[in-house]
Amino acid sequence: MRGVAAVNKIRSMARAFLANPQLLFVKPSINTFMCSYMNKFRARTVGRNLIVHSHLPPLNSKAYSRFVDRHLIARTSGPSHAQIGVTNLCPQNCDYCYNKNRSGRVIDSETIIRIAKELKESGVVWLGLTGGEPLLNKDLAKIVESVSEDCAVKLFTTGCTLTPRLAIDLKSAGLFSVSVSLDHWNEATHDAGRKYKGAFKEAMRAIDTFRNLGGIDVGVSAVLTREMIRTDQTEKFLDFLDTLSVHEAWLSEVKPTTKEFWDDRLVITEEDRLKLVRLQDRYNSGQRMTVNYLGHFEGKENFGCNAGNKMVYIDAFGEVSPCVFAPMSFGSVYETNIRQILGEMRRRFHSDLKCFVNKNYRIFEKHSNGERVFGKESSLKIMDEVDFGELSAFFRLYYAGGRNREAAWEQPSARRITEPA
Numbered sequence: 001m002r003g004v005a006a007v008n009k010i011r012s013m014a015r016a017f018l019a020n021p022q023l024l025f026v027k028p029s030i031n032t033f034m035c036s037y038m039n040k041f042r043a044r045t046v047g048r049n050l051i052v053h054s055h056l057p058p059l060n061s062k063a064y065s066r067f068v069d070r071h072l073i074a075r076t077s078g079p080s081h082a083q084i085g086v087t088n089l090c091p092q093n094c095d096y097c098y099n100k101n102r103s104g105r106v107i108d109s110e111t112i113i114r115i116a117k118e119l120k121e122s123g124v125v126w127l128g129l130t131g132g133e134p135l136l137n138k139d140l141a142k143i144v145e146s147v148s149e150d151c152a153v154k155l156f157t158t159g160c161t162l163t164p165r166l167a168i169d170l171k172s173a174g175l176f177s178v179s180v181s182l183d184h185w186n187e188a189t190h191d192a193g194r195k196y197k198g199a200f201k202e203a204m205r206a207i208d209t210f211r212n213l214g215g216i217d218v219g220v221s222a223v224l225t226r227e228m229i230r231t232d233q234t235e236k237f238l239d240f241l242d243t244l245s246v247h248e249a250w251l252s253e254v255k256p257t258t259k260e261f262w263d264d265r266l267v268i269t270e271e272d273r274l275k276l277v278r279l280q281d282r283y284n285s286g287q288r289m290t291v292n293y294l295g296h297f298e299g300k301e302n303f304g305c306n307a308g309n310k311m312v313y314i315d316a317f318g319e320v321s322p323c324v325f326a327p328m329s330f331g332s333v334y335e336t337n338i339r340q341i342l343g344e345m346r347r348r349f350h351s352d353l354k355c356f357v358n359k360n361y362r363i364f365e366k367h368s369n370g371e372r373v374f375g376k377e378s379s380l381k382i383m384d385e386v387d388f389g390e391l392s393a394f395f396r397l398y399y400a401g402g403r404n405r406e407a408a409w410e411q412p413s414a415r416r417i418t419e420p421a
């Protein structure tokens, strides 16, 4: 079995290389890093796509080619990943929802499409569509289609209101991956956490609809509580998810985004994170679904936290945040050009070893003063108190050893950074 797995891995790497011959021009240390990172996962073919996991574009896609050109070779300073809240409407009401306190004038689909294209021009190769419940945006397929040619588009949904017709339209529009939310194997527990009776059944129905359609990478996104991690419930949950025949379990943990979660007893520690990383690695060494833990991708041993730098979030009201979980705005797409906002954020947000939100929520608390999502003025004050730490393993290579990291934010292209001797 191991021999077969090894051959498959070599085949996948060869396919990725044939689709992206320019990999030859990537710095050898970065290429080596990417190969060893990907080696932890079993690449799979879904439709025409060769997928490592759904937080990266398919390896044989135009989006991945752009990732190689713009980020691995040119090392441009623009974001590679973005999320857009395409609506704030949602029939469910999760305790931990990161959008709970956001409000304003909802952005229309035309603006969403314009912003998605501008993000792509700024370097975005992976776009997550979220909400609210994104399926409630009647132009969802049109939004997907507007950028999917060379940008990997992923949908995060509760599954509520999905119809087979809409699933077909999303597939035709070029959606490469969907994650349906599921927080527990127990129906009553899942429904209670979302204050919506029937949430579990709707999620199951949506998973079935996408699975039966074929050609789309289908996953479950699960938000784990610290208690679940510490009481070893995650493993039982994963075994349950594996019975659903999904391609991937996308795991993250409850973040201290809202006031109710600014509590040391709820935020995970480094030991909790490592526990999930070990579980992910153990799971992925078998022949089952892929487990993709965000805290592994964003861990110090890999890409670290890139909120406001390589990652950006535009909420359903057009406010630009460093990440879905950061309750901050650095401007509105109604008032300021998105490139200008991205540039301003990038000057303040440096790549870091640790999750920006987990690390700094006490500063949020200090400045909260009744404000639940910080406007630009408060966000700037918060940033005056934030310290950034070391670079993650990948970004030490990316920024040429870290010596010139500060300069990197001021440069239009990291190409100009002095390479280590």
Ligand code: SF4
Pocket: 298, 304, 305, 306, 307, 311, 323, 324, 325, 326, 354, 355, 356, 357, 358
């Ligand atoms: S703040 Fe946390 S969740 Fe957001 S990009 Fe950074 S690591 Fe990820």
